[in-house]
Ligand code: FES
């Protein structure tokens with residue numbers, strides 16, 4: 001009974017997964033189901049002159065073939081952008097494109113057939129006459145003269161610009177700086193690669209005119225809203241969206257995708273259940289990508305290492321269209337985090353959202369925050385090197401002190417809590433930092449390339465106060481819903497608007513509710529991911545489930561307790577204030593006489609029989625809450641790694657890795673550790689192996705699992721993982737987000753280690769991924785080897801130097 | 817073409833197209849959807865099953881090639897209760913979204929059977945090279961395989 005908070009309880013969802021009983025969308029089979037396949041553009045940019053589907057239609061087993069125009073005539077709408085910063089230009093995007101395609105993989109024709117094999121055969125029979133157009137791929141080239149426009153109505157291929165901070169103070173900081181570190185860097189494009197490819201199944205009920213859509217989504221309610229209000233037009237009360245078990249998302253399953261419109265539209269059109277399952281190769285060309293920044297950053301310091309100013313300019317590649325939340329990522333989740341763990345009195349960050357002939361870019365695990373951490377922590381490391389300081393000492397010198405929280409940064413955020421010295425003390429101790437620095441010296445003397453990388457990172461998790469989100473451009477709110485439905489026997493069904501795609505809500509949320517009400521955890525059932533069963537909720541992303549969804553559960557539980565106390569007081573003839581609700585036993589008694597207690601189940605039964613309730617009290621025991629957070633939470637982390645680079649092959653061997661994260665209180669340490677571990681590997685993937693690579697014609701060269709290196713088990717040692725705890729003061733659980741911290745910190749912890757290893761060769765910075773071949777070439781170049789040069793173009797190739805503040809472009813300042 | 821094969825101890829005969837992949841046969845014809853599909857280039861291992869006693873990626877085999885074969889899928893691994901490998905994945909939190917899990921477990925079972933109870937962390941990590949997991953960071957999977965290896969013992 002009760003006492004479940006902080007317990008490493010094994011997950012209750014696991015038995016179904018380990019026995020092959022996961023309920024993924026692709027596993028759904030409905031009798032008489034037809035199968036959809038989508039024809040996708042082989043060109044990065046082309047005009048569609050004509051489409052001939054006759055041969056496809058004539059193929060045995062093909063039920064129908066639809067073009068974009070037919071969908072428009074049939075009432076489908078444009079895919080909307082859900083985040084609108086000032087003066088944004090949102091390009092048109094249809095579920096199937098009509099007269100022009102703008103990236104390889106853009107959808108053009110849909111086929112529905114008796115089997116998926118036949119549907120794919122039919123795609124081969126469709127003739128599309130394309131007139132190829134010139135392309136632009138690189139964010140930094142979008143505004144160059146003569147570059148083609150991705151959308152004719154959007155000049156310079158700039159969809160929006162955004163800036164934040166105190167510009168004048170920043171100018172002054174640089175004018176009076178004793179030392180300036182300048183760095184141009186690329187945060188390369190990544191492909192999320194959730195192991196379950198996207199899928200959708202739709203069933204139309206012609207009698208009730210109700211549509212059910214099963215889709216691989218992290219947030220089924222917002223998808224229903226967008227389908228209803230913008231793309232499909234079926235009223236919300238007639239539309240049920242279900243996300244059953246979802247096989248990972250990492251952001252890529254937040255967004256509203258064309259297939260979520262096409263599949264139900266066809267199901268209604270042919271009045272049959274319809275299924276579409278994305279192939280992995282298609283998912284590379286259609287799932288929203290992540291990151292893709294080109295940045296120039298400058299840090300102003302005093303000689304003693306005190307940070308005085310930071311100036312950042314970023315060209316963010318948004319792809320061919322604006323994906324659902326694309327403009328949020330490089331604005332309010334990126335520039336707002338540029339203060340890192342540090343007191344930096346003056347920060348000015350500005351960015352341009354550029355359109356290119358590539359797959360749209362949106363949130364990918366970390367989303368904006370890894371980009372901020374990477375650049376801040378690279379700058380700090382280079383600054384330490386240039387000033388001859390230890391990178392840990394430089395960081396410590398500039399930390400926001402523990403007694404200065406809540407801390408207002410110059411870039412809008414008010415950090416809730418933290419103790420960065422304690423965080424670092426713990427991590428450095430676990431890692432054995434001083435001893436390993438000593439042995440690094442010895443290794444260097446032997447000519448070995450051993451490096452140690454430190455990263456201290458901040459995250460803003462648990463978006464967000466809805467009002468703030470609205471002011472920043474959100475078209476939706478960011479609260480979360482919860483219902484606790486106590487049954488007459490004292491068991492509970494709990495509905496949450498949050499959604500698990502691997503996080504384990506069925507276990508952790510049951511812990512929260514059982515703990516709050518003093519119930520046996522086995523009496524609590526969690527329901528999520530079904531708009532037909534759960535009230536409107538916002539879903540899971542931005543590490544928000546615990547802080548926002550969990551807090552909503554607490555608020556609902558408080559109401560259940562209050563009502564139970566009312567009933568108990570009435571029945572025991574005592575004042576409400578005199579009733580003790582013992583959460584460790586789930587019993588209620590009058591103060592001073594615990595022997596005469598009523599059990600929670602007894603109270604629940606009384607609530608439903610309603611034979612003896614206080615006057616005016618409604619029967620039943622079911623409460624709901626909508627929780628809107630007061631602030632983001634600000635988890636922070638110190639990750640430290642040691643690597644050795646093989647001089648002969650350029651290969652990086654990770655020798656030690658320590659991660660200490662402050663994610664506030666934790667509900668289930670086992671689950672939180674799992675999130676951190678998985679995040680670390682994704683973060684290291686960016687540092688060492690992963691990159692979405694386009695050629696000049698806009699073909700995605702890393703377009704399959706053969707070419708895009710999702711990291712494998714043997715790349716890693718065992719990670720040493722622990723936590724410090726500074727509870728978030730503004731949510732009832734004191735929790736902070738835990739889902740993304742690992743990814744945010746690991747990339748730069750490894751990148752800094754690799755650059756530290758190469759420092760004796762005079763190499764200052766290399767772009768990720770730090771592959772064996774790139775490092776081998778760099779080592780050869782630096783040691784005069786075979787004369788080959790490291791491929792590490794400067795990101796602004798040819799652009800004007802941004803250094804002089806007089807040249808900084810005027811942009812809208814959102815906050816001072 | 818007509819094929820007959822034994823899956824999880826039960827014999828099935830079906831008429832199939834020669835091009836039908838074994839994984840599609842298992843999932844669509846036999847409705848055994850525990851075997852997942854994560855890629856189309858034989859990289860991910862989500863589709864791993866046991867074919868005549870070996871761990872095989874069922875997306876790389878045509879159904880007709882498995883004619884006459886004995887197959888085990890995740891659904892048939894344990895008989896009743898849980899196989900020690902399934903139990904270990906649960907105990908060690910070796911899964912999050914669960915999508916890679918059936919393939920991981922099928923691969924890991926054969927890995928342990930090949931090496932016995934003493935296999936090293938390195939052998940486990942190399943043995944799982946054909947199975948990708950995007951959620952767990954592998955660490956708890958390695959620990960799960962270590963636990964199951966101890967329990968299963970034996971080896972050649
Ligand atoms: S589906 Fe078989 S290896 Fe990926």
Ligand code: FES
Pocket residue numbers: 195247248502910911912913914915916917948949950951952
């Ligand atoms: S648990 Fe999600 S891919 Fe392995």
